[in-house]
Amino acid sequence: MPLLPGPPPVEVQLRRSARARRFSLRVSRLDGQVTLTLPPRAKEREALSFLQDQEGWLRDVLARMPDSLPLMLQAGAEVPVLGQMLRITPAQLRGIRVEGTDLLVGGDPGRLATRIGAWLKILARDRLADASTRYADMIGRNYIKLVLRDTRSRWGSCSHDGVLMYSWRLAMAPIGVLEYVAAHEVAHLAQMNHSPAFWAVVSQIRPGWQAERDWLKRQGQQLHRYRFGD
Template sequence: MKRGRSNITSSTAPYDLDGLELVFRRHPRARRMRLRYDAERDRLLLTLPPRASQARARAWARSQSDWIAEQRAARPPSIPLAPGEHIPFCGEELLLVHDPAASRRLHHGDGRLVGGGPEEAFPARVHAWLRRAARDRLSEDVAFYAEKARVTVTGVAIGDARTRWGSCSPEGKLRFSWRLVCAPPEVRRYVAAHEVAHRRHMDHGPDFHAFEEELYGAPTRPARRLLRELGPRLQRIGR
């Protein structure tokens, strides 16, 4: 499951626009230039018609400095996995607490995630805990939808790809971003249903979308829209 449309391809190496990466991408059906700010990676994506001048495109992008500044100012702040921080987790907000008297093993309860041990190692333990939680919950989601779909899944893996929330290989191996465990449960389950649906249809045609909604058991548009809205914040967790 891609986080954005990919029928646009990069045409040249990125260009430095006053310290900000500017990526040129040509689209065969584009009729005008279009500038988009990628908050996840703090860069600009400039879509061009097939024959547009890159020199003219650079000048036009530079003229959008006020808009660029507004977009960067609205970028969600980073959320380090440090004591005292709040992170989203399965529809709730978790307070990260380091307690020197507590066990190194993290304990989750009452809206808190508590652990002891060396404070400098706390973020790494939180990160590992989140990945395990993502693996456990997504494995349960996948098992549920695979049984409902009567398809076979050969494996569930957890990663941190920047361009995909999930993927399905032709061999039936599913891979998900651990950050989905920080999303509301209905969003995480939607992505699981989406990838399981690819075990029946490897494209994104009408039959796929009909089967995806049948598996999910509800219209998928609200969950898809919510994931798009939350995506930039999810990508800032642990950065």
């Protein structure tokens, strides 16, 4: 992934498109991700020259959306874990451990972000599997399997054949928000719609869900700002 030198440095995702006829830059309003699209046969050095020519425009766009700039994870930075902000602290241990307000991370200091991302995915799977099974038991339904993805447009989904999909970034949200998303998707096992009957199921298994849904609407997109090197 090319890096436009700072300050601050800007990561740029290169993408080739069979439909592209010229170079184009796009900045995601969701998380500030910068994408440079290339025609199929364009040379990468020409794309990087185009990027340099557009640097002034790009930085102007990014400056107007400070709340969406990506957050690079490094020692001393903070990352939310189940809604609690923890300080990333390199440590002499094999894995990752929460100690007070510190997230102790062992291993290669140069791979802190990657290790934290992998750890959050395991945490998300454990928490979401527990919540999904618990809520499914409450309504007498079963799901086939649970899948984790890094989705941008939705926090979860339920297929007609009973496959539950969740964003692993829910491991960063408050635990009640994670629980609400699990209850929401499990309720689709009984009602594959958003009818009053569906919301009645959600209310039955997760009373008070409205505040948790509101949190996602207000704060959810901030979880996409964190970069884990994956």
